[in-house]
Amino acid sequence: MPAETSGLSRRRLLLGGAAAGAGAAITLGAERTGLLPGSMAAASVDTAGVNGARIVPFHGAHQAGVTSTPGAHATYLAFDLLPATDRERLRAWLRLLTDDAARITQGRGALADLEPELAVRPAGLTATFGVGREAVVRAGADAPAWLGPLPAFPEIDALEDRWSHGDLMVLLHGDDPTSISHLARMILRDSRSFATLRWRQTGFRRAYGSDASGTTMRNLFGQVDGSRNPRPGDDAFAAAVWAGDEAPAWLRGGTSLVLRRIAMDLEGWDEVGREGREAAVGRRLADGAPLTGGSERDEVDLDATGPNGFTVINPAAHAARAHVADPAQGIVRIGYSYDDPVEAGAVDGEGRPAVSNTGLLFGSWQRDVDAQYVPMQERLAQADLLNTWTTPIGSGVWAIPPGCEEGGFVGETLFT
Numbered sequence: 001m002p003a004e005t006s007g008l009s010r011r012r013l014l015l016g017g018a019a020a021g022a023g024a025a026i027t028l029g030a031e032r033t034g035l036l037p038g039s040m041a042a043a044s045v046d047t048a049g050v051n052g053a054r055i056v057p058f059h060g061a062h063q064a065g066v067t068s069t070p071g072a073h074a075t076y077l078a079f080d081l082l083p084a085t086d087r088e089r090l091r092a093w094l095r096l097l098t099d100d101a102a103r104i105t106q107g108r109g110a111l112a113d114l115e116p117e118l119a120v121r122p123a124g125l126t127a128t129f130g131v132g133r134e135a136v137v138r139a140g141a142d143a144p145a146w147l148g149p150l151p152a153f154p155e156i157d158a159l160e161d162r163w164s165h166g167d168l169m170v171l172l173h174g175d176d177p178t179s180i181s182h183l184a185r186m187i188l189r190d191s192r193s194f195a196t197l198r199w200r201q202t203g204f205r206r207a208y209g210s211d212a213s214g215t216t217m218r219n220l221f222g223q224v225d226g227s228r229n230p231r232p233g234d235d236a237f238a239a240a241v242w243a244g245d246e247a248p249a250w251l252r253g254g255t256s257l258v259l260r261r262i263a264m265d266l267e268g269w270d271e272v273g274r275e276g277r278e279a280a281v282g283r284r285l286a287d288g289a290p291l292t293g294g295s296e297r298d299e300v301d302l303d304a305t306g307p308n309g310f311t312v313i314n315p316a317a318h319a320a321r322a323h324v325a326d327p328a329q330g331i332v333r334i335g336y337s338y339d340d341p342v343e344a345g346a347v348d349g350e351g352r353p354a355v356s357n358t359g360l361l362f363g364s365w366q367r368d369v370d371a372q373y374v375p376m377q378e379r380l381a382q383a384d385l386l387n388t389w390t391t392p393i394g395s396g397v398w399a400i401p402p403g404c405e406e407g408g409f410v411g412e413t414l415f416t
């Protein structure tokens with residue numbers, strides 16, 4: 001166990017000695033000035049509510065939650081269809097949910113909304129709908145071969161049903177948890193006679209305004225996570241994400257979502273020194289730059305060797321194992337952290353009462369799950385240094401239909 005991160009030395013650092021005194025002075029100084037390391041100036045406050053009023057258009061060729069910058073908060077809902085929800089009822093349900101989403105994301109109350117005031121601050125709210133195989137079958141459409149549970153990855157998986165699958169998935173993301181909550185409630189209310197809620201998962205990134213916009217998120221291991229993601233509008237994004245002629249006609253202009261709930265063992269991670277943490281991914285913690293040099297958005301150089309003749313990046317490092325040379329064969333990740341209450345009786349890796357229940361809601365968009373996601377996940381399951389501290393506990397795959405125009409509804413192409 002590296003001395004600088006052991007529980008004992010942390011306590012020493014905090015409770016005794018000259019080092020603790022110096023640390024306390026630095027912290028106090030930072031509080032006084034409002035400045036923290038890395039910040040440029042004291043934070044200002046957005047008193048005008050400009051971000052609250054921000055609207056991401058709902059209608060368009062693609063669903064807006066795929067193409068817009070992920071908001072600070074996310075709620076995922078997954079439903080199981082009731083037996084009586086046949087083709088016609090499914091169509092009616094999708095039309096109803098689209099109407100709720102089209103109104104509330106634009107800052108207007110839903111039909112028969114008793115709290116329309118909750119809708120007036122969408123703060124970039126988007127709603128993205130995805131269908132599972134059963135929904136496609138009930139609609140009478142052809143399902144792509146990849147639509148269904150991922151193959152098992154016995155080396156790593158500890159999947160629980162309560163976080164997995166679902167016939168319909170809704171992802172709500174935006175910067176205001178109140179507007180997300182309101183849209184979620186309208187969707188739940190309007191779903192009662194069509195489906196039952198299977199699970200609900202929530203996640204977060206830094207609050208709006210904490211970082212300059214466009215800053216890559218940090219996950220709860222403290223890593224800069226998402227650096228190599230293509231951005232909406234890039235050719236690489238389009239090549240990786242949008243389903244084309246190879247997909248059933250109803251899915252063209254849509255994509256797929258894989259969602260993995262991945263538990264992160266923060267207590268185990270506590271035992272790892274900074275060097276080991278950086279080696280596990282192949283990137284620096286401070287700024288996300290590759291260990292082979294350059295800056296955050298640069299690729300890691302997997303062939304560069306050090307003075308000892310070994311590659312600088314461990315071939316089992318996460319970024320090495322996940323890397324694909326051709327962006328069209330890659331995926332676009334959308335991650336949200338979760339930090340939930342510890343469940344009764346939970347223990348950590350040492351058998352002590354657990355103090356955290358944390359992880360990543362790992363989402364990824366790709367045209368074709370079998371061609372893009374599965375080979376990558378197979379490589380990571382076989383060898384990835386990060387596997388020591390991560391465990392997938394939930395999993396689901398949905399087809400994400402294209403967007404719709406005003407008057408239409410998401411999923412309408414399933415019925416034509």
Ligand code: HEM
Nearest residue numbers: 223224225226227228262281319322323324360376377390
């Ligand atoms: C809790 C689990 C995970 C954590 C903490 C994690 C963290 C990271 C970090 C810190 C990076 C480097 C920065 C970046 O390029 O974003 C990265 C890269 C990447 N990760 Fe993950 N990741 C996790 C799970 C996954 C999974 C399940 C997949 C896909 C099956 C995946 C695919 C990728 C890809 C494709 C890259 C970019 C590789 C490159 O080309 O450099 N990650 N991840």
